């Protein structure tokens with residue numbers, strides 16, 4: 001057969017592919033309508049896997065790889081079509097616009113704020129800096145804080161998100177996907193830790209040291225001076241201090257703040273024991289509904305991109321196109337999904353600007369999943 005005939009064959013096949021593609025996209029769009037009415041997510045990975053398995057089952061293995069590539073691209077396009085149909089980006093735009101009109105200018109003061117731990121926790125110190133006269137409710141866990149805000153029990157919640165020496169508080173990042181809340185403010189707190197004991201306990205007595213794992217990590221150099229002491233992780237530094245204060249033992253110590261030491265009647269045996277003086281923890285203040293307060297200059301999002309070359313690049317280039325700096329990019333594995341990751345990004349952008357809203361809408365189109373976590377300023 002000569003090349004002209006072969007190409008005529010390809011043209012005929014292409015016409016069929018084009019018509020079948022149109023038909024497929026039309027069906028996909030109808031599925032989008034069904035999903036919208038039934039509140040179902042766009043992505044159905046199980047269904048996609050089933051399609052790939054069925055189509056490649058009796059194919060030559062070499063060709064099966066190409067079939068997989070072709071259909072993964074078709075799925076991407078089909079989901080993008082569904083998301084445009086469902087108006088995800090339009091919903092986001094409207095949500096931001098109505099929050100800009102309805103939000104208070106500043107954080108209201110006579111409110112209830114959920115903090116993890118007990119009196120004296122660093123979260124409470126962060127809370128005191130943000131709210132002059134808030135009622136604080138202490139929760140057992142970070143998840144408890146997220147739940148208290150989600151259920152409306154508390155107006156706001158404070159959660160630690162990262163430390164510049166020890167890194168991210170992974171549990172809090174994981175909560176952002178599990179619970180629905182928005183970041184409305186963030187605050188950077190300088191952290192100075194002390195080794196505290198009950199009055200009378202001396203360095204030579206110490207056999208066990210209690211603290212939160214972040215504080216233990218931040219004081220790892222100092223802890224080398226106590227090779228014989230067991231290090232025990234607690235939920236919170238304030239809980240560690242309370243535990244030491246209430247213990248009958250005189251061979252225990254805690255790592256916590258100076259404020260906490262005073263609160264529980266303990267003695268600071270050593271101050272400023274963190275590995276570096278440049279030790280900061282960022283806390284986020286969360287609310288159930290989106291609130292965009294005055295002076296916002298940061299935006300946080302959570303997203304997932306498909307497993308194909310260039311998909312993360314596409315997201316990053318969306319930021320680059322509008323000249324937006326990415327101040328943090330974190331990835332977290334998705335529980336139950338092998339080697340599937342979620343990305344969390346903090347970007348320096350002003351949500352009151354049209355181009356930021358447009359950028360966020362563009363992101364809903366080039367990601368498989370994208371959640372707007374809030375627009376806020378950092379103190």
Ligand SMILES: C=C(O[C@@H]1C=C(C(=O)O)C=C[C@H]1O)C(=O)O
Nearest residue numbers: 028031042043044047048075078
């Ligand atoms: C069309 C659907 O939505 C998505 C797209 C799919 C496709 O194009 O075949 C399959 C699964 C979903 O991720 C569907 O749920 O069937």
